[in-house]
Amino acid sequence: MSTQQAAVPSEAAQTRRAVSNILKGSAGNLVEWYDLYVYTVFAAYFQSHFFNSKDELQAGLEAMAVFSTSFLMRPIGAWFFGRYADRKGRKAALTLSVTMMSAGSFAIALLPTTQQVGVWALVLLVLVRLIQGFSVGGEYGTSATYMSEAATSKRRGFFSSFQYVTLIGGQMLALLVLVVLQNFMPKSDLTEWGWRIPFAIGGVAALVVLWLRRSMEETVSAEQVQAAKAPVAAGEAQPGTMKLLFTQYWKPLLICIGVTLGGTVAFYTYTNFILKFMNDTSGIDKTDTSVINFWALFIFMLLQPVYGIISDKVGRKPLLLWFGITGVLFTWPLLSMLSNTKDPFTAFLLMMGGLLIVGGYTSINALVKAELFPASIRALGVGLGYAIANSLFGGTVPLIGA
Structure with missing residues (x-):
């Protein structure tokens, strides 16, 4: 009896500790992804300060091209931070990544324009975006690893789902700031300095x-x-190195890349590109499309832990099958209908339909990938697999769509 009573507080203490660590780890994830997405949602307002084209569509294409360049740095960031996290610890890597993202955000806020320094404004913008891409490349794999390790064993799906709660929350926060500024600032001020x-x-x-x-x-x-720092015998690979990953864990790496491919395109289509898609094709007012996107993402964010709880009950595979099958069958019809509607509520329902499909991937993908690798190579394996797929497919979604 006393043993059982003693075990209860221990389990409760474990849960409290897990919640505290998950919140601290995921808070950085929220800020990292807010900083990333704020570029795309405000591109229409700052593009004239960095791109000389007088054609608004051409300037938009150039802005999205710069957005895509940040994805080129993700594999490098994943390699650097993954190795760093596997050899120095998760906390050290996560602290460094958010420091770099903070510096990048302040830099963009203070960047001179082409009217002030000419082409150097664009050069500096690209450089800062590359630094931010490097940082985000390290954040994903390390935070996915940290959250899966910090979670309690029976609720790993639930706790790990908070990576995408904060990732979506970061984008939602960017949209909220956009809506607030659109409603409280004249467009001229927002374009000039806001x-x-x-x-x-x-x-x-x-x-x-x-x-x-x-x-x-x-x-x-x-x-x-x-142990990661200790010398190894001749012919053996040290923990947290590319040699260990490619010689002993190349199969899990390929699985990680494969799982990410479809999810990456679907996620960026329904959470990032879709706002521009609605603005260009639906005929719905830009302010209304921002509100539609915000509330759809808010509901999508709340659904992530629900999907996580379901995965703890039935396993990860059924959710991935749901995502794969429904994504293939319904993505094109949903986008086609969205481009032809002028009704905001119909557009909201269509967007939610797409997000319900993507939720089968977003809620559990980080955990699925983390479970593929042992701790000695986990951050590098998860981060690099994700970054390779994102570099090839994620960053090009807005550009191809435009």
């Missing part, structure tokens, strides 16, 4: 997360960190 505000907000928020992450617990033991 577009800098959201980047400054991201920089400040990242500093807050940096403070929070100082107190998060490490999920890798000191012994594991020391």
Whole structure:
């Protein structure tokens, strides 16, 4: 009896500790993805300051091309931060990534325009975007690894789903800032200088997360960190290295890339590109499309833990099958109907239909990938697999769509 009573507080304490660590880890994820998405939702307002084209469509294409360049740095960021996390610890890598993202956000908020420094404005913008892409490339794999390791064993699906709660939350926050500024600032002011505000907000928020992450617990033991630094016998590969990944874990890496491919295109289509798609094809007012996108993403965000709980009950495979089958069958019809509607509520329902499909992937994909690798190579394997697929397919969705 006393043993059972003693076990209850221990389990409760474990849950409280897991919740605390998940919140601290995921808060950085929210800020990282807010900073990433704020570029796309405000591109229409700042593109004239960096791109010389007087054709609005051409300037938009150039802005999306710069957005795509950040994806080129993701594999490099995944390699650097994955190795760093597997050899130095998850906490150290997550702290460094959010520091870099904060610096990038402040830099964009202060960038000079082409009217001030000519072509150097565009060069600086591309450089900052590359740094942010490098940072995000490291954040995904490391945070996915951290959340899967910090979660309690019986609720791993539920806790790991918060990676996409915060990822979606970051985009939603970017949309909220857009809607607020659209409603409280004249368009001329928003185009002239107001577009800098959201980047400054991201920089400040990242500093807050940096403070929070100082107190998060490490999920890798000191012994594991020391073992990663220890010399190995001739012919053997050290933990957290590309040699170990490609010689012993190349099959899980290919699976990780494969799982990410379809999910990446679907996710960016329904959460990122779809706002521009509605603006260009539906005839619905831009302010209305922003509101539609915001509320659809809000519901989508709330559904992530629900999908996670379901995966803890029935397993991960049924949700992935749901995503794959319904995605193939319904994505094209949904987009076709969306392009032909002028009714905001119909557009909202169509967008939600797509997001319900994608939820089968987003809620559990980080955990599925983390479970493919042992701790000694997990952050590198998850991060690199994700980054390779994203570099090839994710960054080109807005550009191809445009």
